[in-house]
Amino acid sequence: MPTAQPTPASNAPQLPHAAPPDVEIMTIGDELLYGQVIDTNSAFMGQELGKIGLRVRQISSVSDRADEIVAALDQARQRAQVVLITGGLGPTKDDLTKHVLARYFGSELVMHEPTLRHVEEIFKRFQRPMLDVNRQQALVPANCEVLHNAVGTAPGMWFSDQGTIFVSMPGVPFEMKRLMTDHVLPRLQAQFHIAPIEHVVVMTAGLGESFLAKQIEDWEDALPANIKLAYLPSFGAVRLRLTGSDDGLPDLRGRMLALLPALRERIGEYIFAEEETTLEAAIGQLLLAKGLTVGTAESCTGGMVAQRLTSVSGSSAYFRGGIVAYHNDIKQQELGVKSETLAEFGAVSEATVREMAEGARHRLGVDVAVAISGIAGPTGATETKKVGTVCLAYSDATQTITREYVLDRGRALNTEYAAQSMLTMLRQQLAQAEVRPLQV
Amino acid sequence: MPTAQPTPASNAPQLPHAAPPDVEIMTIGDELLYGQVIDTNSAFMGQELGKIGLRVRQISSVSDRADEIVAALDQARQRAQVVLITGGLGPTKDDLTKHVLARYFGSELVMHEPTLRHVEEIFKRFQRPMLDVNRQQALVPANCEVLHNAVGTAPGMWFSDQGTIFVSMPGVPFEMKRLMTDHVLPRLQAQFHIAPIEHVVVMTAGLGESFLAKQIEDWEDALPANIKLAYLPSFGAVRLRLTGSDDGLPDLRGRMLALLPALRERIGEYIFAEEETTLEAAIGQLLLAKGLTVGTAESCTGGMVAQRLTSVSGSSAYFRGGIVAYHNDIKQQELGVKSETLAEFGAVSEATVREMAEGARHRLGVDVAVAISGIAGPTGATETKKVGTVCLAYSDATQTITREYVLDRGRALNTEYAAQSMLTMLRQQLAQAEVRPLQV
Secondary structure, eight states: OOBOOOOOGGGSOOOSOSSOOEEEEEEEOHHHHTTSSOOOHHHHHHHHHHHTTOEEEEEEEEOSOHHHHHHHHHHHHHHOSEEEEESOOSSSTTOOHHHHHHHHTTOOEEEOHHHHHHHHHHHHHTTOOOOHHHHGGGEEETTSEEEOOTTSSSOEEEEEETTEEEEEEOSSHHHHHHHIIIIIHHHHHHHSOOOOOEEEEEEEESSOHHHHHHHTHHHHHTSOTTEEEEEEEETTEEEEEEEEOOOSSSOHHHHHHTTHHHHHHHHGGGEEESSSOOHHHHHHHHHHHHTOOEEEEESTTTTHHHHHHHTSTTGGGTEEEEEEEOSHHHHHHHHOOOHHHHHHHOSSSHHHHHHHHHHHHHHTTOSEEEEEEEOOSSSOOOSSSOTTEEEEEEEOSSOEEEEEEEOOSOHHHHHHHHHHHHHHHHHHHHHHSOOOOTTO | OOBOOOOOGGGSOOOSOSSOOEEEEEEEOHHHHTTSSOOOHHHHHHHHHHHTTOEEEEEEEEOSOHHHHHHHHHHHHHHOSEEEEEOOOSSSTTOOHHHHHHHHTTOOEEEOHHHHHHHHHHHHHTTOOOOHHHHGGGEEETTSEEEOOTTSSSOEEEEEETTEEEEEEOSSHHHHHHHIIIIIHHHHHHHSOOOOEEEEEEEEESSOHHHHHHHTHHHHHTSOTTEEEEEEEETTEEEEEEEEEOOSSSOHHHHHHTTHHHHHHHHGGGEEESSSOOHHHHHHHHHHHHTOOEEEEESTTTTHHHHHHHTSTTGGGTEEEEEEEOSHHHHHHHHOOOHHHHHHHOSSSHHHHHHHHHHHHHHHTOSEEEEEEEOOSSSOOOSSSOTTEEEEEEEOSSOEEEEEEEOOSOHHHHHHHHHHHHHHHHHHHHHHSOOOOTTO
């Protein structure tokens, strides 16, 4: 059997595109269509391609059927000059991408000796008997350039066919990521000389997408033609993403950052970070900067606020503890809520969360405590309080403030939004207030 | 402005397909192509469509550009008879799906009064001023049938065009899910007369997919040809789904249920339900049946165990409260953990979680308490305990038992798996042990 003769990418014909090429992502596998697996590979590829200035034109997920893969390849090459393919390279018989590609390019499968040795080494290392299906992992179409898969048995394959580049990678995320980083991204960068795209992200919480849009409308309308704004909402937070494409002028990023002061003037109080981060991480930064400790008292959220605060690595430096006071006995016994308060105002009231927050602050010995009580639903409504009513409190050495909201998203989402509202309130207070540590 | 005249789906022309139609999923949004958002909608739709016997032919993610959306629509209708579209229906200016669809179908946007009233109600409920962009959410193409969005402002839209059905839904997952369940799935079922598919689901926790597969290999191999088994793993639980397709014989479902006793013989101790439910809901059923109350003491999971137990509606009947004892002071002060225990064995030890569980049981006045302490990572390792070490305890009136595991998935997943292990241990103990209520 002949060995594959790879043609180095440098020898591949320079493609006739002055503009950066569009990229198409094709993920192969019935499990994607059945919804048994969520496609996270495309998001990773999209992010990495964006960083080197390549735009993803479309993402297509197709079945393991040969005819449908071929149809998708035909359409992809009409849209894009680079087609990145993942999946269908495993040893099991339902994985046939490799065979389809060989036929698609009128080529034949040949044994690639370096890959075969690599596969043999891997099996030797794990002291596993090597089966014939494993040997076949080293079979590749004769016309492809093999991309070494340092972390798996299925190699990547680079095809250059009539001005279109096709790259096939395994669907296993960490193998795909390694092939992208080791081979695909550097080769694409080398082959196309592209000016990079810049991204600037501003994280906001506490104001809905449409209200943000309204408040920054004039600012958005005045953006230069090469800078686009996208709103990326999720659970009571909105990520604003500026995408700047090269306009030939110097310091694109600097000019994008120069747009932010005017943005802060309009929505500064809702901005919790000017980088990709989480609300709880931003709260952690504020607490560390001010040398404050925090604790929680939760009823309806059942521990979600504490869990989010402790989801940040290093949170033990400022988070001491929390009380999940679901039953009123616990509210009284662990947080010192007065029975009269519960009797007069009810468990879901600003009076009760005030006592919960102050109780938690003293009980847990923290500088700042937050408290939340609500009716997540679907049951639990009273004649005075409807399902979705949530009361929040923030307490520090100088003040205790409370809020009441009504949510209507169903139990699970009411809980998520309640926790998000609690963290938003906590962050805004920490950012504004001159909170003095107890110790001082 | 005229009001949209919906054509009920029943009047829509019956499509000329004897076989069930193929479905195409189209997700719209630059954020998907940039990889800033992972498309989870498609997986949900694929699963739900599969349950009613419809196959997803292809999933395509396209940009917010009108011409590219139109091109994708043209191709989708060549592959499938049903095209489900999500995304691009928000109030902000980068969302234009609605306008593109109106033009694509040669229609015009008109005000849909019921939707307008629905949007107005939502804003009244939140006591927020309604902006013009919000009012525009009620604009729909005149030729569509409006699908009421019970949980959001952007309605679904059902188009029947030359034998192809197009349905547009918001990209916000919980809104899309609600529209699928309320409208899209029932209408598709009604419009195409599909031979019923039966599903039997068995929920397991505590044994990995490959070990399960091994233990039930003979049972799986003996399944009738028209009954297929799918393994749907997620976070320390594996859902086994039997899908039975019509074989002309009576009582398909009864014959599927008759397969379960043999399954129980093999993996009974890991089965927590024989219906779609959650581990925490199954625990709630056990607690209610036995008349027991429960409480939690958590360190590394920061409240996640309590949050999951309280995520079940009606959990206030058995969940009294929990202590998030992150700092050792809190472990001692709130749970009565001895300083000698912490000094000798450390915070992450079976001795400490034993005292945490017993402390929580007495402190919270509950029949059953669980406790968890671990090193979620990436920091916090000691010379004796590595990152990922997790200690669990279960305590009731008759016994306290402890376990130690080592996880290695990174902070977020370690926390998820630790909470899952804690709940799995709790369920298995409740199912086995003869736990007597304190009161008795």
